[in-house]
Amino acid sequence: MSGMRLVNRLLAVLAALAVIAVGVLIPVEIVRAALGRPHWLLPWETWTADLTRNSWQAGPVRAVLFTVAAVGLLLLFTQLRPRRPTVLALAPLTADVAASTTRRSLQQTLQRAATEVDGVAAARARVGRRKATVTATAHVRDPAGLLEQVTEHVRHRLEGLALARSPRLSVRVHARESR
Amino acid sequence: MNPRADRGNRAVLIVLGLLLTAAAGFGLALSYGAFGAARARRPVLTPATRDFVHRNHGWFWLAVAAAAVVLGLLALRWLLTQIGTDRVRQLPLEPDTRAGSTTLAAGALTTAVTGEIESYHGVRQAAARLLHNPRRPDLILSVAVNDRADLAALRQRIEEQAIAHARQTVGRDALPVQLQLRLAPGPDRQLR
Numbered sequence: 001m002s003g004m005r006l007v008n009r010l011l012a013v014l015a016a017l018a019v020i021a022v023g024v025l026i027p028v029e030i031v032r033a034a035l036g037r038p039h040w041l042l043p044w045e046t047w048t049a050d051l052t053r054n055s056w057q058a059g060p061v062r063a064v065l066f067t068v069a070a071v072g073l074l075l076l077f078t079q080l081r082p083r084r085p086t087v088l089a090l091a092p093l094t095a096d097v098a099a100s101t102t103r104r105s106l107q108q109t110l111q112r113a114a115t116e117v118d119g120v121a122a123a124r125a126r127v128g129r130r131k132a133t134v135t136a137t138a139h140v141r142d143p144a145g146l147l148e149q150v151t152e153h154v155r156h157r158l159e160g161l162a163l164a165r166s167p168r169l170s171v172r173v174h175a176r177e178s179r
Numbered sequence: 180m181n182p183r184a185d186r187g188n189r190a191v192l193i194v195l196g197l198l199l200t201a202a203a204g205f206g207l208a209l210s211y212g213a214f215g216a217a218r219a220r221r222p223v224l225t226p227a228t229r230d231f232v233h234r235n236h237g238w239f240w241l242a243v244a245a246a247a248v249v250l251g252l253l254a255l256r257w258l259l260t261q262i263g264t265d266r267v268r269q270l271p272l273e274p275d276t277r278a279g280s281t282t283l284a285a286g287a288l289t290t291a292v293t294g295e296i297e298s299y300h301g302v303r304q305a306a307a308r309l310l311h312n313p314r315r316p317d318l319i320l321s322v323a324v325n326d327r328a329d330l331a332a333l334r335q336r337i338e339e340q341a342i343a344h345a346r347q348t349v350g351r352d353a354l355p356v357q358l359q360l361r362l363a364p365g366p367d368r369q370l371r
Contacts, residue, residue: 005185009261012188015195016258023251027244034240051224056210061223065206072199079193087359094338099358109326109362160330161362 301328
């Protein structure tokens with residue numbers, strides 16, 4: 001499970017518990033007030049007095065409004081921010097079979113494909129929805145001829161997978177830093 | 180874990196975020212005079228509002244309490260979806276249960292399908308589970324494959340043989356399947 005989903009699950013538990021508390025406390029306070037008893041956990045007498053005394057321009061009222069707005073915007077920002085997909089769909093083959101691969105394993109296989117080329121010391125791959133970038137480090141100081149070979153090898157690996165939407169492939173080869 | 184719960188969480192959190200932002204935005208607009216300076220100087224709880232509540236206290240507080248209980252119950256349901264998965268353990272095979280019922284243990288099906296897939300050349304490991312509704316389950320397959328194998332042929336074999344056999348077993352040609360292929364290094368690379 002990815003980090004964001006875990007955060008969301010925590011947020012969901014906290015928000016649900018808060019709403020459940022409201023759902024219990026409000027009826028309890030209403031019944032107590034109807035029976036002429038003082039408040040139990042929600043000091044509604046004080047709140048009523050404060051809200052009757054303070055105008056919309058009052059500092060504490062604005063502070064509460066700004067806090068609520070900040071929480072709301074933060075929630076919207078974290079939920080609506082585009083996430084890199086954890087899985088990428090493969091082109092359909094049979095009816096009612098939704099095939100996919102994980103982005104992480106695709107990155108690793110592209111990395112391995114690049115390092116399988118002779119002369120490549122190491123490689124890093126990043127895959128997004130639209131673009132796949134492979135950066136290879138060459139053993140040799142002059143990697144001019146390697147770029148084509150690495151691109152060919154990585155492209156072959158990528159195409160063999162038949163993704164539903166093939167990301168644009170971008171390959172870079174760096175010479176090993178001379179020491 | 181339950182992917183439906185994750186989608187649900189995101190949807191509910193977006194709705195919560197929208198509600199909080201809209202309510203606070205409205206209050207701030209009021210506070211900074213967007214609805215007139217006189218409106219901004221009025222108390223948050225006006226005497227008119229208090230009068231209204233006072234005159235209608237019979238149904239008003241009943242409605243507030245009812246709304247709070249409904250919200251609380253919805254939140255309780257949301258909380259319960261966070262725990263547990265909706266994994267299916269028994270599959271009913273007979274649509275008509277009047278003449279007795281036949282069920283298939285989900286484990287028998289998943290063991291058979293993973294065994295078949297793992298026997299294919301190029302497959303490292305396979306896992307299967309049935310999720311959601313027992314009458315209309317989804318088969319979730321996770322297969323680690325050697326990334327140097329012929330993936331097109333391997334996938335065709337999985338879909339046209341193993342998945343077809345699983346569908347025959349449960350008697351549902353349209354059993355929805357989610358097939359996740361993980362690309363793993365080939366065994367030859369580990370020896371190097």
